[in-house]
Amino acid sequence: MAHRNVPQWVKSALELGPVIGFFVAYLYLKDEVFTIGGTEYDGFIVVTAGFIPVILASMGVLWWLTGHISRMQIVTAVLVVVFGGLTVWLNDDRFIKMKPTMVYLLLGGVLAIGLLRGQSYLRVVMGELLPMEQEGWMILTRRMTAFFFLLAASNEIVWRTQSTEVWVYFETFVLTGALFFFFIAQAGVIQKYSTVEED
Template sequence: MTEPKPVRKLSPTMKLVLDFGPILAFFLGYALFKGRVFSINGTEYSGFVAVTAMFVPLLVATTLISWRLTGKLSKMNLMTLVLVVLFGGLTIWFNDERFFKMKPTMIYAIFAFILLAGLARGKSYLAMVMDEVLPMQPAGWMILTRRLCIFFAVLAVSNELIWRNFSTDTWVTFKTFGLTLGVFGFFLFQGKLFETYALQQKDGPDE
């Protein structure tokens, strides 16, 4: 039998570039082309749709680079990629930016549903994905999973409220900085949980 390829870790700088480079590129591309209209084969496309058409292959490329460098892709990364390609493709095909604006709603709603389904079975699917990078006691994973499930649901609702009630400029800023900083902030405020339920602490509380 052939042994599985070892998983290699990316440097913090490379991981940051691969994870957030496409998001920042989308923001800069939109800022540059938002006032322009592109005509292709007699069909006019807004700057938003044009930037979406550039963002999708860029995300595919960075995902493939990450896979080649590490030898592994998480299920969350794969699901995100599939939804980006799907909703990005619909945006381009129908020339309708609303599809791409709905993408974060679908991503966070699906993640929340998956975590909720695991909780209903008394399991933390989050632990299955992140256990290697964040060792914790089972009780800690269950608490974090419940919190993240609620957080993802809040993000999904927030995205719907923003894109349906505010300008495209506001939504792009929200998507680029609001959602990203929100995720960073969420995990930053879990420091006490990580400290309490760290795997090396054998006598941590149950709740």
């Protein structure tokens, strides 16, 4: 299916909407306990159960509108289904809390394999968005690899040592914001090695 252009705000809404929805639903239901089939589930488990179909529906709409879904989005959806499903099935919130760790370890691991082969897999994904010289891509890839491993370690520390509420805030705002500020911090490298000719 050919790629179709849609407004950036639509794509952002579909990508971030489920995450924000998860956060808002958690705030409303965090102190509730639901009895389903004779088993008690706290609000966090119920919200996780609702998050799975919502993120799948969001990805379906994104694919329908654009004709394209990135590999990262597919991997994230699979991990949400697996770890979210385990969370609900076993009534154990630890599994969904592990999901960001698995995502960042996977991303960092893939980039690290590329670096060991002298390649930047990041360039394969983002080359059209950020035209740069190979040296610039290697620098950015090394930094992002380390950054992903740092995020994975941070998530492990937070969910293992803090309350569920603290983790929800951390996962919703800190991890998301960290990626945004990381790319802002790389502006110097991107500008230095850019291959875009100025008029």
